[in-house]
Amino acid sequence: MRIPSEANLRRAIAFIAALGVGVATYITIADSGGGSPTCLAGGHGCQTVAESSYSHIAGVNIAIFGIAGYLLLLASAFFVSDYVRLGAFAVALGGFGFSIYLTYLEIFKIEAICQWCVASAVLMTIQFLLNATRLVGYAGTDGDAGNGADDREPDREPEASTA
């Protein structure tokens, strides 16, 4: 299977990360106003989840961690180097693992589903797949950090640049 060009992967990573920042910011704002995110289809899932003891870690709304993660991923899309590829993959992997844990909590512990959390989990899963593809497809294809601020040949094939 043909791996998408790195430029396209970076565009997708930036787009999904921007959506993620939006979702996580909405959850944070809705929660900080003393309320909770509104479920689109009605129901009290979001309220139950937001009021549960799992929604904060050491007093910090977990959506704040989400914003931080998505911002890092968004920034990673603007740089090309092996360090960035590996770092972004690590952030996406951490976010993906955390999303699995949070979804587990929603289903089995809180017994309520919040669509906004599901949306974030889906976006983080896509991020993980995109960054894994980027790492596997393009690791070692250029110099160290700072060697290439941007790829000049956006649609080149992976590993075809040594000639």
Next chain:
Amino acid sequence: MSNKKEREKRREERLAEEAKASSGDRRTRLLQIGAGAVFVAIIVVVVVIVIAGSSSDSGGDAENLQEVSQVDSLVQGIPQTKLVLGDTKAPVELIEYGDLQCPVCKAYSEEILPPIVEKQVKEGKAKIIFRNFLIIGPESLPAGAAAIAAGNQGRGWNFLELFYRNQGKENGGYVTDDFIEAVAKGAGVKDIAKFNQERTSKAVEEEANRTTEQAETLGFGGTPSFAIKGPNSNGLELLGTPESSGELEEEIEKVS
């Protein structure tokens, strides 16, 4: 001349090979780190989920009360007098002899009783009376006495329901003053000083022991045990431990 050119060409090829090899090495190293990270992440997620799965099963955590809002919405708007839930003039009285430490009572409070509360009790057809039947162990008394004290402030059923939802292991040592106070606060008991004074009073303890004797006299051997009385019942009828909400609903209909 041509020799020199050839040497240069070979040198360039060698350098290109080396660059390619070093790029390949770096790629291998990066992928190894990535694979290692995936491996570590899988282990972390599995361990965290296993810990989370076992920790909340233990319950009895004063710092981390669960389902406060669910309990609120279950009994909201229903009159409460002492440990009676529902209109005191409701024709049918369903009496539950229970022990706050008992896991089966917890299951009843979470699964079997809510439909009855939502329907017959809210409609004013029946009232549910909770009476302590202290059989599990020494921690049953402080728990049951606290429920009576909460009932004196009109929050008895909030206390019972919230206690059940945060119940710990039988005689596991979780029924501490801290835990009881946390449940009382979560249940909306206003005057905690009065609550603490009453729950440790002789009168309240005696009441819990008296209802336990009553249950034994009726011939009950386990919790929860139910009895029912209504306009069409033959005095107080013993139901034992009905298996479903439907069965209890039928009994209520039968005697009303």
